[in-house]
Amino acid sequence: xxxxxxxxxALSIQEGENATMNxxxxxxxxxxxxxxxxxxxxxxxLILIRSNEREKHSGRLRVTLDTSKKSSSLLITASRAADTxxxxxxxxxxxxxxxxxxxxGTRLFVKA
Amino acid sequence: NxxxxxxxxxxxxxxxxxxxxxxxxxxxxxxxxxYRQDPGMGLRLIYYSxxxxxxxxxxxxxxxxxxxxxxxEFSLRLESAAPSxxxxxxxxxxxxxxxxxxxxxxxxxxxxxxxx
Numbered sequence: 621x622x623x624x625x626x627x628x629x630a631l632s633i634q635e636g637e638n639a640t641m642n643x644x645x646x647x648x649x650x651x652x653x654x655x656x657x658x659x660x661x662x663x664x665x666l667i668l669i670r671s672n673e674r675e676k677h678s679g680r681l682r683v684t685l686d687t688s689k690k691s692s693s694l695l696i697t698a699s700r701a702a703d704t705x706x707x708x709x710x711x712x713x714x715x716x717x718x719x720x721x722x723x724x725g726t727r728l729f730v731k732a
Numbered sequence: 733n734x735x736x737x738x739x740x741x742x743x744x745x746x747x748x749x750x751x752x753x754x755x756x757x758x759x760x761x762x763x764x765x766x767y768r769q770d771p772g773m774g775l776r777l778i779y780y781s782x783x784x785x786x787x788x789x790x791x792x793x794x795x796x797x798x799x800x801x802x803x804x805e806f807s808l809r810l811e812s813a814a815p816s817x818x819x820x821x822x823x824x825x826x827x828x829x830x831x832x833x834x835x836x837x838x839x840x841x842x843x844x845x846x847x848x
Contacts, residue, residue, distance in 0.1 A: 662839030
């Protein structure tokens with residue numbers, strides 16, 4: 621099974637609302653990253669949070685990390701139609717080399 | 733600055749045929765990666781190259797081979813394509829992990845491969 625699992629699998633909201641996505645993982649991590657993927661495109665890095673950080677902001681994005689619960693959340697405030705995309709968390713694990721493991725993603729649809 | 737480029741963008745193969753997917757990056761990154769993405773799923777790591785001259789298996793390496801041709805280029809080869817290899821393939825690059833810290837990855841636009 622995959623290291624990172626996002627919840628919910630899909631989310632539909634109105635423009636202007638906030639969107640929250642969660643990610644849970646199984647093993648100790650080095651850091652956790654969030655990526656966005658627009659339909660048919662490659663992934664774009666959004667934000668990286670280290671294992672010793674609890675919260676990080678970037679524009680309308682807020683990421684939290686709770687290592688005791690092995691979970692992270694991504695909050696997008698004041699969403700826009702252009703935020704419609706899939707969002708993936710990626711955890712980095714050390715298995716004799718540092719590997720990035722991606723979750724299955726949350727598909728966000730923002731209605732104008 | 734093109735970032736990460738992949739060729740071809742689309743490919744249709746018959747079962748048993750072979751092909752090589754090409755990837756190049758112009759960001760002087762040490763590490764490069766190949767992933768596959770199946771419908772409704774996240775990315776699964778096929779192979780990666782932490783630095784020029786090294787390659788390692790990821791989660792799903794069976795049926796694939798890779799070559800790190802030089803610092804810029806990392807190719808993925810399917811020797812005998814199977815329908816199960818129908819997928820979208822992404823190449824990515826990043827700075828090399830040091831001291832236990834790993835960096836963000838930059839992705840190419842993907843290659844859509846169909847094996848019939």
